[in-house]
Structure formats: structure tokens, C-alpha cells
Amino acid sequence: MSNGLLKGKRGIIFGALNNMSIAWKVAEIAHAEGAEFVLTNAPIAMRMGEINELAEKTNSKVIAADATSEEDLANLISQAQEILGGKLDFILHSIGMSPNVRKGKHYTDTNYDWYHKTMDISAISLHKVLSIAYNSNAMSDWGSVVALSYIAAQRVFPDYNDMADAKALLESITRNFGYQFGKKNKVRVNTISQSPTMTTAGSGVKGFSEFVSFAEEMSPLGNASAEACANYCVTLFSDFTKYVTMQNLFHDGGFSYTGVSQEVINKFAK
Numbered sequence: 001m002s003n004g005l006l007k008g009k010r011g012i013i014f015g016a017l018n019n020m021s022i023a024w025k026v027a028e029i030a031h032a033e034g035a036e037f038v039l040t041n042a043p044i045a046m047r048m049g050e051i052n053e054l055a056e057k058t059n060s061k062v063i064a065a066d067a068t069s070e071e072d073l074a075n076l077i078s079q080a081q082e083i084l085g086g087k088l089d090f091i092l093h094s095i096g097m098s099p100n101v102r103k104g105k106h107y108t109d110t111n112y113d114w115y116h117k118t119m120d121i122s123a124i125s126l127h128k129v130l131s132i133a134y135n136s137n138a139m140s141d142w143g144s145v146v147a148l149s150y151i152a153a154q155r156v157f158p159d160y161n162d163m164a165d166a167k168a169l170l171e172s173i174t175r176n177f178g179y180q181f182g183k184k185n186k187v188r189v190n191t192i193s194q195s196p197t198m199t200t201a202g203s204g205v206k207g208f209s210e211f212v213s214f215a216e217e218m219s220p221l222g223n224a225s226a227e228a229c230a231n232y233c234v235t236l237f238s239d240f241t242k243y244v245t246m247q248n249l250f251h252d253g254g255f256s257y258t259g260v261s262q263e264v265i266n267k268f269a270k
């Protein structure tokens with residue numbers, strides 16, 4: 001069912017790798033709600049070719065951009081405005097990658113070149129996107145930028161490794177740039193802190209499927225799906241959330257405020 005929530009809105013969607021990606025679901029729902037957008041991903045991710053299927057389905061163009069390259073991002077942001085015929089109303093930053101996680105390097109024995117890459121790809125890329133959009137006046141007044149985060153920014157989840165530090169930085173950039181962009185032209189910037197979700201990035205974390213089950217039993221509403229996350233993103237791009245900015249918004253079925261659940265206590269019953 002569509003309500004035309006994003007009718008007439010133009011945007012850029014980063015991070016649709018395959019049909020499990022949160023960004024993929026956002027693209028499908030944003031399209032159904034009337035948005036027009038450009039899809040983008042790292043050149044290496046394009047090789048899989050799946051994004052072209054999404055582009056066809058959502059009647060959108062694809063522009064490759066490595067989110068760590070200022071040159072690629074500047075080109076993307078200017079081309080997207082040309083293709084869409086005006087300034088941008090929304091941007092989804094759905095990007096995360098840690099070489100330390102991928103290669104099984106423990107947090108206490110981190111490879112610092114990889115650590116820098118984790119920060120650059122997963123957090124500083126948001127600063128770069130915002131800075132280029134800000135300085136080139138690419139966003140419409142009352143536009144909206146959403147990035148995806150995880151509760152490891154606030155609480156310790158040992159196997160999340162250096163991604164926890166990246167998410168803390170991502171949320172800090174959201175607050176600080178949110179202030180600047182709000183002052184400049186009422187652009188809002190928020191993060192959504194999503195439940196663990198079975199995607200390519202998610203399942204790269206050690207012990208992920210056990211962790212999904214744990215979170216499911218700890219959350220009164222159960223884990224939020226990728227589709228539910230996409231619905232939430234779309235509300236934040238819509239005009240119904242105009243005064244929400246600089247926030248980290250938990251979208252986790254209540255996990256973040258649950259100390260312990262009866263289901264988890266029962267597992268310790270003698």
C-alpha cells in the first residue's frame with residue numbers, strides 16, 4: 001500500500017548490494033511512495049551486477065562512487081542533481097565495512113591500517129557526503145539525511161570489534177553536522193540504530209546468528225526486519241518528521257531499554 005509520502009522528492013541511496021541489504025528495501029519502499037532517486041555503491045560492489053536489477057525495478061540510474069573518495073562523491077552529488085532535475089531532498093547512508101572484522105583480527109590486536117579504513121568507510125564517509133552536499137548547496141530546505149547505526153556505539157558487544165568505534169563516530173558526526181546543516185537550510189540529520197539483521201555486512205560478524213536469536217528474545221517486539229527499517233527511513237525522509245534532527249533513533253523492538261527478558265531469565269532456571 002502506498003501513501004505517496006515521498007511524492008516529488010529526489011534523493012540518493014547508498015549501499016544496496018543485494019536484495020537482503022537494508023538500502024535495497026529502502027529503495028523499493030521509497031519508489032512505491034513516489035520518490036525519484038539515484039542508486040550508488042562502491043565500484044567493486046557493482047561487479048555483482050545485482051544493483052542493475054533494482055535500478056530497473058525502481059526506474060532509477062546507478063552511479064558508482066567509493067564513499068571514501070571526495071572526487072567520486074562530488075561527481076555523484078552533482079550528477080544526481082542533473083539526472084533528477086533539481087536539488088536533493090534526501091540521502092540514505094547505508095554503508096559499513098571493517099577489514100578487521102572481515103579478517104578476524106581481534107579488537108585487542110587491531111591492524112591500524114585496517115582500523116583507519118573502518119573509520120573512513122563506515123563513519124568519515126558520512127562527513128564527506130554531508131560536507132560536499134553542504135558546500136555545493138545540493139540539499140533542498142527541510143531535506144533529510146539518514147545513516148544506519150548499531151547499539152554497539154553505546155554498549156559493548158565484543159565481537160562487533162572496531163565497528164563499535166566507527167558507529168560512535170558516525171553518531172557524533174550526525175549530531176555535529178546536524179547542527180550545522182540545520183542552521184544553514186533546515187536539513188535534518190539522524191541515525192537509525194537498527195536490530196541485528198541478516199545481511200551481507202551483518203552476517204560478517206562472528207557468532208551473528210546466535211546474536212540475532214539473543215536479541216530476538218531480549219526485545220519485547222522481537223527484532224525489527226530490514227523492511228520495517230526501510231519504512232522507518234521513509235518516514236524520516238517525509239515531511240511528517242520535519243523537526244527530528246541530530247538524533248540516534250533506536251529501531252530495535254525495545255531491545256535498547258530492556259535490562260533482561262523473562263525468556264532470557266528462563267534459560268538460567270535450575
Ligand SMILES: NC(=O)c1ccc[n+]([C@@H]2O[C@H](COP(=O)([O-])OP(=O)(O)OC[C@H]3O[C@@H](n4cnc5c(N)ncnc54)[C@H](O)[C@@H]3O)[C@@H](O)[C@H]2O)c1
Nearest residue numbers: 015017021022042045067095096148196197199200201202
Ligand atoms: N545488518 C545489521 O545487523 C545491521 C544492524 C545495524 C546497522 N547496520 C548498518 O546498516 C548499514 C547497511 O548494512 P546492511 O546490513 O544492509 O549490509 P550490506 O552489506 O547489504 O550493506 C553494506 C553496504 O556498504 C557498501 N560499502 C562498503 N564499502 C563501501 C565503500 N567504500 N563505498 C561505498 N559503499 C561501500 C557495500 O557495498 C554494501 O552495499 C551499515 O551501516 C550497517 O553497519 C546493519
